[in-house]
Amino acid sequence: MGVWKREITIVLLSLFAIVIVGFLTGALLPLLMAATLIFLFRQLQQISRFERWISRGGKVDYPKTKGIWEDIYYHVYRLRKAEKRRKKKLRKLLEQFRDFTGALPDAAVILGEDDVIEWANKAALKVLGLQPADKGQRIPNLIRYPEFIRYLKLQDYQEAIMLPSPVNNQITLEVRIVNYGSGLRLLLAQDVTQVKKMERMRKDFVANVSHELRTPLTVLKGYLETLQDMDDGGSALLTGSLEQMRGQTERMQHLVDDLLMLTRLETQQRRTVCVDVPALLKQICNERGVVENLAGRIELSLASDANIHGDEQELRSAFTNLVGNALKYSPADSVVKVRWFEDGGTVVLEVQDRGVGIAPEDIPRVTERFYRAESNHARKTPGTGLGLAIVKHVLMRHDARLHIISELGKGSCFSCHFPLHRLCD
Ligand code: ADP
Numbered sequence: 001m002g003v004w005k006r007e008i009t010i011v012l013l014s015l016f017a018i019v020i021v022g023f024l025t026g027a028l029l030p031l032l033m034a035a036t037l038i039f040l041f042r043q044l045q046q047i048s049r050f051e052r053w054i055s056r057g058g059k060v061d062y063p064k065t066k067g068i069w070e071d072i073y074y075h076v077y078r079l080r081k082a083e084k085r086r087k088k089k090l091r092k093l094l095e096q097f098r099d100f101t102g103a104l105p106d107a108a109v110i111l112g113e114d115d116v117i118e119w120a121n122k123a124a125l126k127v128l129g130l131q132p133a134d135k136g137q138r139i140p141n142l143i144r145y146p147e148f149i150r151y152l153k154l155q156d157y158q159e160a161i162m163l164p165s166p167v168n169n170q171i172t173l174e175v176r177i178v179n180y181g182s183g184l185r186l187l188l189a190q191d192v193t194q195v196k197k198m199e200r201m202r203k204d205f206v207a208n209v210s211h212e213l214r215t216p217l218t219v220l221k222g223y224l225e226t227l228q229d230m231d232d233g234g235s236a237l238l239t240g241s242l243e244q245m246r247g248q249t250e251r252m253q254h255l256v257d258d259l260l261m262l263t264r265l266e267t268q269q270r271r272t273v274c275v276d277v278p279a280l281l282k283q284i285c286n287e288r289g290v291v292e293n294l295a296g297r298i299e300l301s302l303a304s305d306a307n308i309h310g311d312e313q314e315l316r317s318a319f320t321n322l323v324g325n326a327l328k329y330s331p332a333d334s335v336v337k338v339r340w341f342e343d344g345g346t347v348v349l350e351v352q353d354r355g356v357g358i359a360p361e362d363i364p365r366v367t368e369r370f371y372r373a374e375s376n377h378a379r380k381t382p383g384t385g386l387g388l389a390i391v392k393h394v395l396m397r398h399d400a401r402l403h404i405i406s407e408l409g410k411g412s413c414f415s416c417h418f419p420l421h422r423l424c425d
Helices: 002-025 028-055 068-103 122-127 146-154 193-230 236-267 277-291 312-328 376-380 387-397
Strands: 107-111 117-120 161-164 172-180 184-191 273-275 298-302 308-310 336-343 346-352 401-407 411-419
Touching: 002 028, 002 068, 028 068, 107 122, 122 184, 146 161, 146 172, 193 236, 236 387, 273 312, 277 298, 277 312, 277 336, 277 346, 308 312, 312 336, 312 346, 312 387, 312 411, 387 401, 387 411
Parallel strands: 298 336
Antiparallel strands: 107 117, 107 184, 161 172, 172 184, 273 308, 336 346, 346 411, 401 411
């Protein structure tokens, strides 16, 4: 404001002097015109100097001037300097980011619109076989696995997918996409070859051990049955011991069978056929009724005649486990309701009991392997803790979901929801 005041005062004083001289000489108008022209010319000169300075980037020190122009130069110079400092900071940050992503062992690729590669780190070049020149290319044109292209198109990136590395198919990659910003996506690929190898070793180990235990168990069971037949009941201790041994061998056999079933689910291809679910349920419920000598405990309702594309043996195992649990974890005189019905967009198998129920904190965990709820009743009931893990696995392989509603002391309701695309025509 001070500068402006000074500028206006100088102009007014000059005008005043010109007016006085003009009156004295009698040439007021020509003098005024001449002064205006000189003033205009000087301003034009300043503008042209400023334009030259700014067009050179305004980097060098600004020319020496006086008055308002000095202020203009100073402000622009300060703005330029601040911008320069900001740029330097940004460059440093960018360098740090580049170093950091360069040191990352996982591949990272930024995808723009239309799946175009905008940026990739060093690991992406190594693991995914991308080249620096691939920037601007569409990634599905470079990584051509159908599974990857489907994953990109689906735009549902909740789960990661496994792919062999395009550079070396001995390397397994876990590929995940994360949405961020507007329309940008970050693709991350991690080498999980070792993890997968360990997982395969674990599966092989469990499969081999379970398989190897099967024969000795059958032999033991056979001898035990013979011994029990030979037992004349003379020694209560012997009779009791034999009975306990039989119980434990049976338990072990169930465990081995369940482990083998889980291994089969993890490693083998499904044998998909059109499974007549109502017939299968009738069979399971009747078998159960006879085996447990509890005919009449199961109330079967078949409101739908829908059949499912799937593996019959797997579905039988899952449904048997659910019905078996409902009978096991409820009083001997209570009824277990088994329903097969259509519900909007799904076909549902519901198994409902009026049994011991499951505590809220146990519900999310009961499908874990070997997890058995802490409640007294559940602990006393024999079981392997693998049944619901099998159910979960089978349903996953059939695109179905398991819902559990349960209340301690009131009972449980397990329902399997099959999507309509699983129905046979
Ligand atoms: P298991 O029955 O052999 O212990 P599961 O995997 O079938 O193993 O079940 C895991 C646990 O879930 C059981 O130990 C039990 O505590 C609980 N559970 C399963 N089904 C029921 C049910 N219908 N009612 C109450 N608890 C159940």
